[in-house]
Amino acid sequence: MTQLRSASLPLLELNHVLRFSLYSRWMFVAVLGSSTLVFYLLHLNLPLLPLAAVAIGVAVINLWLNRDWRLGRPVRRLLACGLLLDVLALGLVLGLTGGASNPLAVLFLLPLMMAALVCSPGVAWGLTGIATGLYLLLFFWHLPLPAGEHGGHEALFNLHLVGMWLTFALSAGLITSCVSRLVRILGERERRLNQAYRRQDSDERLLVLAMEAASLTHQLSxxxxxxxxxxxxxxxxxxxPREVQEDLQLAHSQLEQCADILSRLKSQSQAEREPVRLYRTLGERLxxxxxxxxxxxxEWQHSNMAQDRTVRLSPLFWPALFNILNNAADAGEGRIELHTRFHTNGDWELGVHNRTGVLSEAQLRRAGLDQFDSDKPAGLGxxxxxxxxxxSRLNGRLELSNHAEGGVYARILLPLEPIS
Structure with missing residues (x-):
């Protein structure tokens, strides 16, 4: 199994591991406390008060660890302290209940396994040394288990067998829950890494396009x-002639428009979120x-214009929108339906519907994620x-689907920063 070191685990995942460790310690306290109560009711000759003191001590220290975690103390240090507490508490319990002959001694492996998975090598080896030393001491210092009035060694052997079964059941349950939890954490981490790799690849492609656009802008000037x-x-x-003068005037206005587009393209790389009246600005841009x-x-179908809001909107949104509009206009034979509305959580939804064309299953799976050849009227490029x-960089998303009434529907969902 690949070992994960705390230096490489993100803080969120370490918090999950620490929470699991705290819950497991509460389970240990509950089992030890209930067992002590059962021993008392059965009138077994065991050191009940020391066992109860160990349970209370572990509970108090676990409360302290939980409080420090809530206060934002270093998670790695709390994890190491909690695992050390587990080793020491188990050593005390074993010393009070038969020492090394107690089959529960194999439970030393559980905190060591956790340390090997989530702690640094120094902490893991340190806990291993402490657990090994405690196990050795249990051969020489321990309180023997009572044999009872009848049965002698046979009763002790039967008790040992029962203890071995209980140890196996407890170890199997804890190992399964622990490893399953860590595997889920590892799977989640792998998913996030894949997302990060995809985003990095997308950013690199965007960077190449941006550099090429900047170069072309300079060349066009x-x-x-x-x-x-x-x-x-x-x-x-x-x-x-009058006709030629009119054509030259039209050409001049078109050149001015091209110059304005180039100027906006140059300034957009330094663009920041700016406050705008959303619907009014959208109308002007359209x-x-x-x-x-x-x-x-x-055909723009929007909510009441009186509900227009002043928001902070990145200028980068507009080229993204007009890419979608251009694609829809080409695919929709010159007709587009635009739907806008605000969600209760403040997100803004904008839908672009063209009535012509259909996306294949392969295009629906890949839409917006990969660049592929355009195939009008339902092409995506x-x-x-x-x-x-x-x-995605603006924390929004784009969804493409085939509309029930025909054509393709592009749904843009964008969180907006309101200005009070």
Whole structure:
């Protein structure tokens, strides 16, 4: 089994292990206390008061460990102290109930196994040395178990056999619960690592695209400026026909729009969350987008505009949204339905529905996670992948599905930071 060291375990997982350790110690206290009560009722000649004192002492120290955990004390130190308490308490109980001949002595392996799994090598070997020394001392210092009035050695042997069975049952239960819990923690950690690897891969791809976009932006600036100069010279040419003047004016306005887009592209890398009136800004952005795509008809079904809110919204959201809108417009033959509403928890939902096309099962499984070739009218490509990556970085998500009424439905869910 691969051993996990505390230095490599995240704090959240260490907290789970510590909680399990505290619960297991309460189980030990309950078993020891109830056994002491049974011994008293059966009038067995055992040191009941020392056994009760051990149970009370473990309970008090466990309460102290639990309090320190709630107060935010170092989890690794609390884990080591708790495992040391387990070893010492077990040694005391064994010393009071037969010493090394008590079959419960194998329970020394449980805290040592826990230490090997979650503690540093120094702590694990230190506890192993302490447990080994205590076990050796139990051969020479212990109180013998009472043989009873009848039976003598036979009664002790039967008691030993019963103790071996109880030890096996207890060890099997604790080992199963402990290992199962640690395996679940390890599985959760593996899942998070896989998510981190996927996000790192996505970030690297985004970084490559961002660098390429920055390079292309710089390269486009020079020819764009040259086109401005040529346009100005042509407009100053005398005796131009009216139609040519109008075309040159239109070309000038288009060049200005291109320059504005490049300027916004350059400044977006330093963009921060800015306060905006959400629905009003969305309406303005949609109007700008429709100026570029006048053939697209957008039907926006939203809640009452009086419920518009001022929120902090990253400017990175808008390119992600328009990637989805462009994809829907291409697939939906120029018609898009837009649905917006606020959730009770403050999240904002925006749905984009085009009535044409359908996603295959493979596309539904991969939608938003991988870049793959577009296949209109239901194609998904680089734009959707970039939108998914951007929304993920904004703590939102993008879901694609086939709509019951036909077409493809893109659901964007985005947590917003309100401004009071």
């Amino acid at each position: 020079t020819p764009l400026n040259n086109l401005f100069l040529l346009n100005e010279e042509l407009r100053e040419t005398p005796d131009l 109007a700008q987008w429709q100026n570029l795509r006048p053939e697209v008809r957008v 680089l734009g959707v992948w970039l939108s998914h990556a951007t929304l």
